[in-house]
Amino acid sequence: MSVEVRIPTILRTYTGGEKAVPGEGATLSEVIDHLEGNHPGIKERLIEAKDGQSDLRRFVNVYVNDEDVRFTGGLGTSVSDGDQVVVLPAVAGGAGDVAEPANRI
């Protein structure tokens, strides 16, 4: 499955400044692995190990065709030819010390 992956400003250092790059895979997880093949280092900005399993980082938002993947199966979300995957770092913060730096993009 060929998809388009939209890259946020903060991660364009991995894509040579490109705002969008081609992706391949049947699930979001596969798309991210493929992305890592072309743009080494980008995967660990998106994914962390949690309780022995990989999961999206808390402050990374990923959408497949405008649907937040947290509601569609997370990394297992299936993708189809022509789908668009959008990555956005959460816009978040605040006075309290609640964020673990490891959770950020």
Place this chain on the structure above:
Amino acid sequence: MLRIDQETYDAIIAHAKRDHPDEACGVVAGPEGSDRPERFVPMVNAASSPTFYEFDPTEQLSLYREMDAREEEPVVVYHSHTATEAYPSRTDTGLAMEPNAHYVVVSTREHGNSDGPVEFRSYRIVDGQVTEEEVSVFATIEQLRSQD
């Protein structure tokens, strides 16, 4: 330096006062590369918290799509602190992911929802490094535009 017009400056403060004691948040979008904040976009704080803010992920996507379509970027990302000074917290610094944005923090700790002066400060936050910058307020958006 952050250059901003009076109406937008006042709108950010009004939003912060309205949402006190919860933190308020939003952006001011502007033409890509212009460094000019022109379009005030208050956002809902999905966390509804006095110590944390987070854009609702679905609203955030709509906002970013809209900015893309209009060839804009988030020139200002603002939020309020409601019990502490207008300086980026560890959380703010750790989660600042727009290297081109001016991060505005206002503090409503003194007057809350009431009239009265509000601390309004602006920062660059890049790779966890915070640099405060001057804020220059222009009477009108036209005056701001004529700076270029």
